[in-house]
Amino acid sequence: MSGLSINNISMRFDLPNGSSVQALKNVSLDLRPGELMSVLGPSGCGKTTLLNIVAGFLAPTEGQIELNGQRVTGPSAERGMVFQQGALFEWMSVRENVGFGPRMKGADKVETRKKVDDLLDIVGLGDFKEKAVYELSGGMQQRVALARCLANDPDVILMDEPLGALDALTREKMQSLVLKLWKETGKTIILITHSVEEALLLGERLLVMAPRPGRIHREYRLPFADLGVGQDLREVKKHPDYARTREEILSMIWDMEEEIMGRSEEAQ
């Protein structure tokens, strides 16, 4: 079977005081190649844990992940990851950062260089190839991170709040860029975010997760990502379904947060 399948994943952490936390419970999910899925949920719903399990950084206590029929047992180049920030290598130039993956594989240097330069042109950093990454702004650094991930040609790209640290304007530009890259490369993408708007815009499928234990609460299939490709995202936001869905999801998450607060007040 091709694509990514998440089979009945549960994750329990044992705490030092003897109790345990159920971070995820019976999460199942299938992604076809080329699907773009955004994941949304209140703090502590296990979004990042799920992503780390898919990436292979954590082994689930139950269940398993398969990519193209192969069981996931650890991190590998098939599943690229884009972090919020601080995951670039400051001791390398922009070009060296982007060429890191091919270099680790021992790919041909001339080919790699061409590929890297093309990717940097695509993400709009053609003039910054020789710069040190710490000389770039936050938005540019995330462009480098995207290019670095793409240079490795992974089957799945996992994004852990990649735009979370950016200002609103830069964020909007980057959202367009993510959509463009998704359409042009046809990669499977899972994107975690705290922003409902971002989840709506960058999700063919939108997964709302609920906490305690972390589980899938609801799934949407949305047209906005396809509409947004090559479009002004502000136009997409005028779509009548957009505001309605946004309100629905916001109140859903609001209720969850309320419930968490109420529960902790009761506990006191």
Next chain:
Amino acid sequence: MNVLSLLINELVDITILFVTSLPYFAVYIGIILATLGIWRMVKRLLTPKKDFGSLKTVTFGDESAVSSNFVASVVSIVLIFLIWGAFTGSKMIPSFLHVPGAFTGEISFTYTAENADGVSDQADVLIVVHELGQDPFVPDMADGDGWAKNDVMAVQAYRSKLLLWDKNDKFDRKSGAKITEINGQPVAEGGEVEIGNARIAVTDKGTINVVPATGWQMEPIWLPAPENVFVNRFGQIWSEGYKNYSLGEHLGYSLFRVVVGFLFGALIGIPLGYAMGLNDWFRGWFDPIVEFMRPVPPLALIPLIIIWFGIGEVGKVILLTLAALWIMTIAARAGVSGVRISKVHAAYSLGASKWQIMRFVIIPNSLPEIFTGARVAMGVCWGTVVAAELVAAEKGIGMMIMTASKFQQTDIVILGIVMIGIIGFGIDMFVRWMERVMVPWKGRG
């Protein structure tokens, strides 16, 4: 007397010294403030234009508004040499800046003595106070009248000398003669009289102690003039060397020990630190050793090192290796532990193997910490080598100042201290420069 009251006595002595020195510090601070005021005025006249800094209304508490003032640094250094020169009678500064020096020249006074029978007589005394190393001209003097005869004596500046006034007199102290007056002022045994440029004391044994005025200047064996240190003595040691070794050899041996000791310490310490940062077994194994050895000052190891390895190069290098080892180990360990997990995760997701992560992520990521450690370690090594040479060595800058101090060659001691300071500063600048070149991303990740 118990320990507590002894300690309290010590504390009282220290406090008195501290309080009595306060006026001098106050004068120094006064000079700084006066210079500041003058500089402010000059600056206001010179630069009426407004730069960005001068437009800030809040500067007190704004860290970025405070940078080291170059003029103040220059004034600070010049002032040190001025004070040094003024209190040593330096020929580098005009003599009107000198504080009063020790008296040289002739002092004369008259003493009145009384013999056992109560017969008084007067005699004149001429004292010639001469500078160190000069052969004084001592004039002859007639004996004079009466039973007490006139005396002549030469005294070196900054020294005192006993005058055996009865040596040439008809009645001496054994026969009961004693001093009753100096220059007409009555004085008993144990008393003293101030005359123009000297203090004349009568000792308990009845002799006269002549103490010429010393003024405010320092005697060269306490503090030599700057030109004696940096021109005369430096020139002499530069061309002749000191105790069978040239100045270059003394400095070279000290530096050699530091560099070799540091390199061995880094060579062992960095891999050890990496192992401790990456593996729980290594961390558990070496944690007790490192945490125990780190607070032990390397100086405390000197006696043991001398017992085991003697005073040659091997012992010195081992001592400095130990001095650098723990610092470098801890720096490397901190460098490894400080790597952001997202960088490691990113590298794994990009297909890197463990070895590649080590080579391309962990080692470069630890370099800033290692350079910080290297700066500290080089400083400690430099301090330790000087101390080790003070204790026992055949050559080296520390040995030079220690030997010189035993011969009261204060100028060599000061020269050595200045060179130790300059080289220590140079080492630090060198490591900082290396840091800038090799880890330009430091603090910007």
